Ligand code: AMP
């Protein structure tokens with residue numbers, strides 16, 4: 001395991017006092033290793049888990065050539081350009097039971113969607129194209145080609161081929177795919193455990209009476225929601241007073257129980273508190289000022305506790321900065337810890353409905369409202385007040401507008417990058 005100094009030495013132009021967002025991503029991808037342990041889980045417990053190894057299809061799906069339509073199956077070689085066909089129906093093939101009869105030229109079998117194609121037959125004429133008189137089925141001229149309306153064996157998955165790759169997060173479609181292979185269980189990485197707590201003497205827990213200069217703890221609840229969506233195991237350690245002994249006890253407890261610890265507050269420059277000192281004492285830590293807005297200060301490292309170690313993410317205290325630094329850096333890092341291959345969220349481009357001031361040299365995130373323009377394209381406007389403590393505008397937003405490090409001012413109509421909340425938070 002590399003120390004933080006070793007990782008820093010590997011990075012070009014590493015400056016902890018003005019760290020570009022890209023360098024933070026790069027640093028964290030070198031710091032975080034996926035949890036090694038795996039477990040077998042039943043499919044109903046596999047949603048949102050991360051596949052530990054490639055899933056090889058034990059059988060082909062579909063297992064036989066079968067009909068894609070209700071109609072009549074026949075040998076397509078009989079089709080000739082410009083000519084219809086008159087076929088005699090000699091039986092019916094139902095889904096779930098193979099039709100066993102013998103077929104001569106000029107004959108066909110009535111077939112249901114999903115029924116196995118009888119031996120030697122490769123084409124299905126859909127019911128609605130036929131005219132049926134007694135046992136005679138009329139196929140119109142030039143309506144079909146040989147092989148039409150047949151699903152091929154293995155068209156979905158071929159036995160022996162990977163159906164899903166290691167590191168896939170199992171979503172609803174993957175659950176269905178795994179079930180289609182006849183598998184009731186899969187091997188996934190064990191669930192990642194994340195402990196979190198808030199720090200600061202001014203922080204009130206719910207249930208406490210309001211008092212002068214104090215604010216209710218919102219960060220614990222936004223973090224709860226963000227972490228819950230990721231499907232990690234949560235360990236809520238509450239709000240911790242800004243005293244060295246309470247903080248030390250909280251960090252030790254968190255590190256002994258969790259793979260990662262997330263705190264908020266107490267990491268700003270010039271903080272007159274104990275958080276940073278305790279972090280430094282208990283682990284290998286880096287304290288950054290990130291070239292971004294909101295969310296400049298952040299602490300990252302590993303807490304050492306009784307032979308085990310836990311990742312530590314010390315987020316700023318401001319409620320919006322907590323959410324933005326979580327989404328920008330902690331979420332990808334936790335996905336990596338979970339063993340996921342895809343860790344960065346999808347970015348989409350939208351037209352800005354307004355001008356935005358932006359200084360080159362830092363990455364900025366604005367709370368945005370994305371919508372569909374009259375011409376069907378995606379457009380976005382900012383929610384207004386962008387103060388890093390203004391959680392209301394975060395609650396009104398449905399996306400973050402991400403203005404790149406090198407980018408300058410945005411004019412009306414310029415393309416900007418969005419991170420849509422749907423699927424993200
Ligand atoms: P800090 O990073 O500790 O200097 O905190 C920055 C600002 O965020 C201060 O105004 C704090 O009161 C506020 N803050 C810190 N932690 C929380 C929290 N858990 N909930 C709401 N606001 C907080």
Ligand code: MG
Nearest residue numbers: 200265266317
């Ligand atoms: Mg503070």
